[in-house]
Amino acid sequence: MTQDRSIALQVVNQIVALIHAEQLPVGTHLPAQMLADRLRVSRSPVNEALALLHEKGIVTREKHRGFFVARPVETLEAAAPDTVTAAYFQLAEDLLDGDLPMEVAEQTLRARYGLTAAQLNTMLTRIAREGWGERKPGYGWQFSTMLTTPDSLLQSYRMRLALEPAALLEPGYTLDARTLERLRAAEQHLLDGGIETDTADQLHDRGVRFHEALVEASGNAFFIDAIRRVNRVRRLLSYRSTRNRTRYAAHARQHLHILSLLEAGKNEEASQAMRDHLEHTLTALASIRGVLRG
Template sequence: MKEQARIVMNDKSIASQIVAFIHAEGMAVGSHLPAQLIADRLRVSRSPVNDALAFLHEKGVLIRERNRGFFLAKPVEQPLDQVVDQLGLGEADVVTSVYFRIADDRLKGLLPEEVSEQALKTRYGLTNTQLNSVLGRISQEGWAERKPGYGWQFSSMLTTPDSLLKSYRLRLALEPAALLEPGYRLDPKVLKRCRAAEVHLLQGGIETDTADQLHDRGVRFHESLVEASGNSFFIDTIKRVNRVRRLLSYRSMQDRQRYTEHCKQHLNVLDLLEKERNEEASEELRAHLRHTLDALSNISNILKP
C-alpha cells in the first residue's frame, strides 16, 4: 500500500498532464488512451505513463479493458483547475508553478548556468518529490541536464529573443515544405480535432487557458500538419525545435492579443487542406509563420530579461 502511494505521488504531474490532454482534445467518453501515444506526446517513458493511467483508473476517470488498455470513462468538461483539485492532483500544480518560476528566473539571469539540487530546494521551498518532478520535466524538455556526479546545468540554447526568432525562421523553411510532400494527407479525425481546438480558443480559451495549454495547442497544431507528411526528417526536426523553444514561447504569451488572428490563420490552413489545395495551404502557412515572426520582433522587449 505504501509502495502504491509512493508511485502515485511521483506521477501526479504526469496524471495532471494526461487530464489536461483529455480536456484540451475534448475527448468523448469511450476514447482510447494508448500509453505509447501519451508517452510520445508528453515526451516521457511509458512506465510513469502507465502508473498515471492506473491512478486515473482508480479515480474513475478511466476504465481498463483487458488486453486493450485504458478508455475514458466520463467526460472531462469542468474547468481544468476544478478537475485537478477533485482528483487530488494539487501537488502537480505546485510543480507547474515552480517550473514557471525557474524558467522565468533563468530568463532573467537570476539562476546561474550550473546549480545544485539543494540550492533549488532551498530557493523554491520544494520537497524531494517535488524537486524530482520539476527537474524531470525540465530535463525532458531539453533546457537542463544533470551534470556527471553533481548538480544540474542549464542549456544556453533559446535563452535570448534572437534564439526564438531563429527557431521561427527554421520553421518557416520546413513547415510549408512539409505540406508539399508526395502523398501528403491530413487524417479527417486529426483535422477535426485541430479545428475544434482553434474554435475553443476563439470562444474564450485565449483568455482563460494557461500558458502551458496555449503552447501545447499551438505545438499540436503545427506538429499534426507536419506529421501528415510522413517524412520523419521533417517530423523529428520540428519536434526537437518545439521542445527547446518552450521557454521563450511562454514569455511571449504575455501578449495574447495576437492569438485571435493566429487562430483564424490556422483555420484557413485547415480549410485549404480539407479541400486538398495543398499548395495554397503551404503559402497560407508560410504567411502565418511570417506574421508570427514579425509579431515577435515587435514585442522583443517582452522577451528580454
C-alpha cells in the same frame, strides 16, 4: 511522496489538460503508448496516471481494450496542488530574468524552490526531457543558453519558416480525417474562450500539437525530427509570450484556414498559408520583445 508517485501525478494533470484542451468526447480511446509519446514519458507513469484517473471517474477502463474518456472535462481538474509545476515556471522565469546562473548545484535549486528531493528530481527530469537542461558530472545542472534571449525565439521561427511550408508539399502527404478533426476542435476551443482560460502549458502544447501533426503527415522523418527538436527548445520563451494573448485568436483562425485547405487537397495553397502564418507570428513576436525580455 515517492519520485514515481510525483511523476504520475504530473502526468495525471497533463492527461487532464490534453482532454480539456482538445475537448475529447466521451468514449475517446486513450492508448497508453500514444500518451507516452505525446507527453514524452515512459508508459509506466502513464499507466499509473490512467489508473488514478479511473479512480476519479474521469476515464473508464474496458477489459482487454484499455482506457477511454468517461466524461467531459469542462474545467481543469488538478489531481493535487502541483508544487513541481509552480517551481518549474519560477525556475524558467528566473533563468530568463538572469536571476539564476546557467550552471547550478542541485542543492541550491532544492533550497531556492522549497522542494523535496523527489520533487526536485521530477522537475529536473521534465527539464531534461524537454531539452533545455542537462545534468553535469556530479550533482550540478547546466541550462541551455539558447533559450535566454528574444532572438532565440525569433531564430527558431525562421527555422520553422524554412521547414514547415516545405513539409506540406512532400510527396504522399496525408493528414488523416481523425487528426484533422481533433486539431480543428482544439482551435475552436480556443476561439470559444480557451485563449483566456487555458494555462501557458496548454497554449504552448496546443500549438506544438498542431504544427507537429501537420509535419508528421509529411512522412519525412528528417522534417519530423527537426520540428520536434525546435519545439522542445523554444518552450521557455514561448511561455513568456503567452503574457500577451491578443494574437491567439488570429492564430487560431489561421490554423483553421490551413486545415480547410489541406482537407480540400490544396497543399500548395496550404503551404503558402503556413508561410504567411509563421511570418505573421514573427512580426507579432518582434513587437513584444519587451515582454520576452521580462
